[in-house]
Amino acid sequence: MNALTQALAAADPAMLSELEALYKDLHQHPELSMQEVRTAKIVADAMDKLGYEVTRGVGVTGVVCVLKNGAGPTVMLRADMDGLPMAENTGLPYASSVTAREADGAEVGVAHSCGHDMHVTWLLGAARILAANRGAWQGTLLIVFQPGEETAEGASAMVKDWEQKGQGRFPKPDIILGQHVMVGAAGTVSYRPGVTLSAGDSLKITLFGRGSHGSQPQTSIDPVIMAAATTLRLQTIVSREIAPTEPAVLTIGSLQAGTKENIIPDDATIKLNMRTYSEDTREYMLKSIRRICCAECDASGAERPPEFTTINSYPLTENDLVATQKVAKAFGQQFGDKAALAPSPASASEDFSIFGRTWGVPYVFWFVGGTDPKVYAKAVQDKTVNKIPSNHSPQFAPQIHPTLETGLQAMLSAAGAWLCSGTAA
Numbered sequence: 044m045n046a047l048t049q050a051l052a053a054a055d056p057a058m059l060s061e062l063e064a065l066y067k068d069l070h071q072h073p074e075l076s077m078q079e080v081r082t083a084k085i086v087a088d089a090m091d092k093l094g095y096e097v098t099r100g101v102g103v104t105g106v107v108c109v110l111k112n113g114a115g116p117t118v119m120l121r122a123d124m125d126g127l128p129m130a131e132n133t134g135l136p137y138a139s140s141v142t143a144r145e146a147d148g149a150e151v152g153v154a155h156s157c158g159h160d161m162h163v164t165w166l167l168g169a170a171r172i173l174a175a176n177r178g179a180w181q182g183t184l185l186i187v188f189q190p191g192e193e194t195a196e197g198a199s200a201m202v203k204d205w206e207q208k209g210q211g212r213f214p215k216p217d218i219i220l221g222q223h224v225m226v227g228a229a230g231t232v233s234y235r236p237g238v239t240l241s242a243g244d245s246l247k248i249t250l251f252g253r254g255s256h257g258s259q260p261q262t263s264i265d266p267v268i269m270a271a272a273t274t275l276r277l278q279t280i281v282s283r284e285i286a287p288t289e290p291a292v293l294t295i296g297s298l299q300a301g302t303k304e305n306i307i308p309d310d311a312t313i314k315l316n317m318r319t320y321s322e323d324t325r326e327y328m329l330k331s332i333r334r335i336c337c338a339e340c341d342a343s344g345a346e347r348p349p350e351f352t353t354i355n356s357y358p359l360t361e362n363d364l365v366a367t368q369k370v371a372k373a374f375g376q377q378f379g380d381k382a383a384l385a386p387s388p389a390s391a392s393e394d395f396s397i398f399g400r401t402w403g404v405p406y407v408f409w410f411v412g413g414t415d416p417k418v419y420a421k422a423v424q425d426k427t428v429n430k431i432p433s434n435h436s437p438q439f440a441p442q443i444h445p446t447l448e449t450g451l452q453a454m455l456s457a458a459g460a461w462l463c464s465g466t467a468a
């Protein structure tokens with residue numbers, strides 16, 4: 044334990060019930076990416092009251108809070124705030140029944156199915172302990188509530204706003220820390236030096252043919268055939284061009300063409316997502332996708348080359364080795380054998396690393412288990428861990444206790460590794 048987690052352990056138990064109430068409130072009122080107006084107001088008002096210097100509207104709905112407390116390192120702690128465009132199906136008494144309109148006008152359910160409501164609660168709770176125990180640490184805190192993680196827009200929007208309005212507006216961090224709730228026994232944390240999350244790239248590819256009557260194929264350039272051949276051929280990138288020891292994923296999640304059985308349409312659209320664990324593989328695959336799409340269009344005699352649009356792009360999350368060692372040591376002291384080294388990087392992506400990558404600042408991102416420990420232990424025994432509803436499942440919802448406490452302890456023990464040097468117990 045350090046002075047901060049000691050302060051947490053000694054905190055008034057009313058704080059935990061208040062945080063639980065806040066969590067349930069956020070859970071019931073999820074907001075879509077870059078529309079986190081209510082959530083941002085709740086956190087900004089709370090941080091104001093705690094004595095932080097609060098700047099609202101950084102990168103649309105982002106909130107940046109600064110607390111200076113003597114000489115020492117500047118530590119940035121980050122949480123994301125957005126929900127997902129999906130209906131919740133957890134059956135919980137505090138489940139969301141919110142609906143909202145997406146950019147195209149379609150009505151969708153909205154749910155905190157990635158657990159960002161837990162991240163916000165953790166960070167507010169940690170901020171509260173830090174503000175109330177200024178004698179326990181020294182340095183500067185930069186607490187960042189980020190919008191739009193699920194669309195990869197939020198971190199970029201904040202960094203851009205930061206730069207446009209003057210970089211000196213906020214102190215530059217020495218270290219950036221963040222955490223995510225995921226499937227794993229509640230009460231445990233896991234971390235990994237180096238690559239910890241994959242890069243994720245989503246593309247929309249439009250293939251142009253020439254429409255015609257279904258009875259006169261000779262007058263068409265059939266984009267359905269083009270899309271079908273392209274889909275199959277794209278699958279050979281991972282299976283034939285990437286070494287079997289190099290993990291990579293290419294999924295075509297959407298394939299659309301045409302309206303009616305006897306009309307050959309003008310075009311077809313492929314939407315794909317890829318995950319990679321090294322920058323070289325990422326660049327190689329992006330090039331291969333273009334090569335295959337262009338070649339298939341040529342093979343069909345298309346009169347126009349395909350069009351490529353980036354839907355979103357998440358960089359690799361690659362934890363700093365030295366900083367991760369420091370976090371690991373703090374976790375070891377705090378959690379003992381409930382803190383573990385993750386055996387492999389997770390096949391998920393985050394825009395968290397954009398802050399550190401843009402500013403050249405080391406960062407560490409780790410995971411906090413949110414599954415009922417009994418359910419998790421049984422699933423491990425039965426080899427059915429893959430069946431536990433994961434983030435982005437309509438059934439995903441962390442077990443509040445001890446997930447709430449564990450995330451607070453994790454954030455405070457990691458932050459304390461920088462802020463409490465000299466005061467650590």
Ligand code: ZN
Binds near residue numbers: 157434435
């Ligand atoms: Zn997510």
Ligand code: ZN
Binds near residue numbers: 157223434
């Ligand atoms: Zn998430």
